[in-house]
Amino acid sequence: MTDAEYVNIWMRPERPARGPKPAYSRAQITEAAVRIADAEGLEAATMRRIAAEIGAGAMSLYRYVPSRDNLVELMADRLMGEIDVTGMPSGDWRADLTRYADGLRAMWLRHPWIATVQRSLPSFGPNQLLLIERLMGVLDVFVSIDENLSLMAMLNSYIEGTVREEISSAKEFRRSGLSESEWMARSYPYVDRLVKSGEYPIFTKIVMEARQPHLSRDDQFRYGLQRILDCIATALPSTAESLMSAHREGREEQDGSGQTHSQPSERSSRAK
Amino acid sequence: MTDAEYVNIWMRPERPARGPKPAYSRAQITEAAVRIADAEGLEAATMRRIAAEIGAGAMSLYRYVPSRDNLVELMADRLMGEIDVTGMPSGDWRADLTRYADGLRAMWLRHPWIATVQRSLPSFGPNQLLLIERLMGVLDVFVSIDENLSLMAMLNSYIEGTVREEISSAKEFRRSGLSESEWMARSYPYVDRLVKSGEYPIFTKIVMEARQPHLSRDDQFRYGLQRILDCIATALPSTAESLMSAHREGREEQDGSGQTHSQPSERSSRAK
DNA sequence: CACAACCGCGTACGACGTACCCATTAGGAG
DNA sequence: CTCCTAATGGGTACGTCGTACGCGGTTGTG
Known part of the structure; x- marks a missing residue:
């Protein structure tokens, strides 16, 4: 399997075993990129800008991410994690x-x-x-x-x-x-x-x-x-x-705490 | 009103009165851009590429369109014209x-x-x-x-x-x-x-x-x-x-021609 | 007929993503 | 321990992009 033959970014291992300790991480880079994109838009999250944000050289990012497109994929998945779906099939x-x-x-x-x-x-x-x-x-x-x-x-x-x-x-x-x-x-x-x-x-x-x-x-x-x-x-x-x-009892045992569904964790503010 | 104060591309007149006859037109440029975008994606429709497609110099396009973003707006509207809605409130x-x-x-x-x-x-x-x-x-x-x-x-x-x-x-x-x-x-x-x-x-x-x-x-x-x-x-x-x-009879008198509104002055061609 | 407005377009600038290279670092084999 | 070698951070450079600017030629209007 050649270097670029990974089916997607999730299959590509973040860290090999050998060599010096990496100074950064995918998560850190992704976080910085999201921060910039939130503040100034996705087009402002350039490789140079992201690198500057975490104090790295521009080309260093490519040790962690194969391309900017893949980084955007990481950013998108990072966002999915913000949606609170804990205890989600609640019965209601x-x-x-x-x-x-x-x-x-x-x-x-x-x-x-x-x-x-x-x-x-x-x-x-x-x-x-x-x-x-x-x-x-x-x-x-x-x-x-x-x-x-x-x-x-x-x-x-x-x-x-x-x-x-x-x-x-x-x-x-x-x-x-x-x-x-x-x-x-x-x-x-x-x-x-x-x-x-x-x-x-x-x-x-x-x-x-x-x-x-x-x-x-x-x-x-x-x-x-x-x-x-x-x-x-x-x-x-x-x-x-x-x-x-x-149905719920039929599928899994659950106590009667009465917490049918949790309140949405954050309500978007009614603007102005 | 300064040069860039037009509210949108549709307010900006295509042609001034004076000067030599333009060799191209917005419609022609838009058409070429759509053709390229269809074949190779929107990112392939660069100003240089579009200009080459119609045999113009790259910077000539800016005589017709203020920016690439505005050209994309023209392209988008051009696409809307492809949707056939003639005689649309038909009653069903x-x-x-x-x-x-x-x-x-x-x-x-x-x-x-x-x-x-x-x-x-x-x-x-x-x-x-x-x-x-x-x-x-x-x-x-x-x-x-x-x-x-x-x-x-x-x-x-x-x-x-x-x-x-x-x-x-x-x-x-x-x-x-x-x-x-x-x-x-x-x-x-x-x-x-x-x-x-x-x-x-x-x-x-x-x-x-x-x-x-x-x-x-x-x-x-x-x-x-x-x-x-x-x-x-x-x-x-x-x-x-x-x-x-x-309902139709109750709202407006209508003959059998089915021509309710005036035909749009230009219909974009149904490609291919 | 002169002038000013407008034409097409060549040059140039500051971005961008990233290929390539290099000196440096550190785990594993002896 | 010492080496070997893979992996590191990052500098330089290339080809691309949108487009600002300015030039010489063209044309409708005074």
């Missing part, structure tokens, strides 16, 4: 999926640059694997694995699609250095031209309606999520809607 | 949304690089505006504009999320130059190690189940789409399920 599937959805969304909002990396086939890093186990475990007792995959794809698509929009509008405001109202004022000439043309009645309707108070982003997300969960409910056997204690 | 909302979904998915599959551009706030190019009018017009008679936005966000999220997965797996196979079975053979050591560890029962289930014949990608998409449409149906008033002719 709606609560579980809601907690997962909130956690995933919050993670994306903390690390918006994740939207710009397109995973080339899930690389199945350790954190992602754990997430899969916990998340798919939620509906595993109710539906076939294929059905489960389909439903989770739907759920994930909703979450990612929604949060992508949040991210891109936030990014646009930051890029222009304008507040939301300033930005709207700036684009007024264009919007006004479109409205005045009379050719876009529905666009006009959206623009007009947007002036009246909308739901907060959090509430919008929750509202749509409820719809998705209702949609999932229709795909489950009727027994799934009732309490799951019977 | 399920058929309309299905046609839109198929069209959007097919467009993404023809131009997979679109997944790598994150729109910074919808830039509302002409083709996108038309698409909004037609698509949101489908449910406009049934629900409020806010509800409509929410439902369409859900639909679009599903489509984009699903097709993103198709794209990234296709890309991985192309990147590695392996067929799907070769790729699976290559990653066998890693997958086998995970399965053998016994720590990932659901991942194991997925891997095992994947050996038996699955639905085609088309059927998977259609299947999930039906679920989404069912979900949308529950948000509509009960009258919506029946034929819509009554």
Whole structure:
């Protein structure tokens, strides 16, 4: 097996046995890269910049990571670990999926640059694997694995699609250095031209309606999520809607502490 | 208003009045860029490469487009024009949304690089505006504009999320130059190690189940789409399920020509 | 007909990822 | 212990990118 024939980054051993002690580590490099990407975007996390962040020479990073792309894979998996799915098949599937959805969304909002990396086939890093186990475990007792995959794809698509929009509008405001109202004022000439043309009645309707108070982003997300969960409910056997204690007892012994589902560990702040 | 103060690319006039006749055009440049991106990916569509494609000098492009980012915006809107939504509020909302979904998915599959551009706030190019009018017009008679936005966000999220997965797996196979079975053979050591560890029962289930014949990608998409449409149906008033002719007659007088709005001044060609 | 606006485009600059090389370090064999 | 050798940190250099700047030629307008 030649040097570059590892199937993915997780198969490549971090450290050989011989030679001098490495001064850094993959985890340390990944952490620094995430820190930079959070603060200045993924494109700012260049090899030179990351190396400077940890006090290393630029080329030293390549002793730990074969390429920048692979480093980004490490960063992505590192992020998956932030989603709290402990004790996840709790027996209340709606609560579980809601907690997962909130956690995933919050993670994306903390690390918006994740939207710009397109995973080339899930690389199945350790954190992602754990997430899969916990998340798919939620509906595993109710539906076939294929059905489960389909439903989770739907759920994930909703979450990612929604949060992508949040991210891109936030990014646009930051890029222009304008507040939301300033930005709207700036684009007024264009919007006004479109409205005045009379050719876009529905666009006009959206623009007009947007002036009246909308739901907060959090509430919008929750509202749509409820719809998705209702949609999932229709795909489950009727027994799934009732309490799951019977199923749980059948699968594993559990005490009656009454802790059906833990509160989401962190709630995204209702902005402004 | 200084030179760079245009709110977006659509406000910046393509041609001033004075001076010599330009040898090229935005449309021509955009077309060339799309052609390159289709064949070799968006990152291959560099300014130099695009210029060479149309026989121009590299810097000449900047007479037509302020920056590469803006050119990508033009490319994205050009793609929106490929989605056929003519006569779109037809009265059968399920058929309309299905046609839109198929069209959007097919467009993404023809131009997979679109997944790598994150729109910074919808830039509302002409083709996108038309698409909004037609698509949101489908449910406009049934629900409020806010509800409509929410439902369409859900639909679009599903489509984009699903097709993103198709794209990234296709890309991985192309990147590695392996067929799907070769790729699976290559990653066998890693997958086998995970399965053998016994720590990932659901991942194991997925891997095992994947050996038996699955639905085609088309059927998977259609299947999930039906679920989404069912979900949308529950948000509509009960009258919506029946034929819509009554509603259409009630809202606007219409002759039989089917030409509701003026034709867009330029239709992008359906490639190949 | 002169002038200013606009054209195409050549040159140049400061980034980027990373191939290559080198002196230095440290585990394992004798 | 001493060597051998693999592995280290990192400097230099190459080919790429987007694009700022400025030039000589072209053209509509006064």
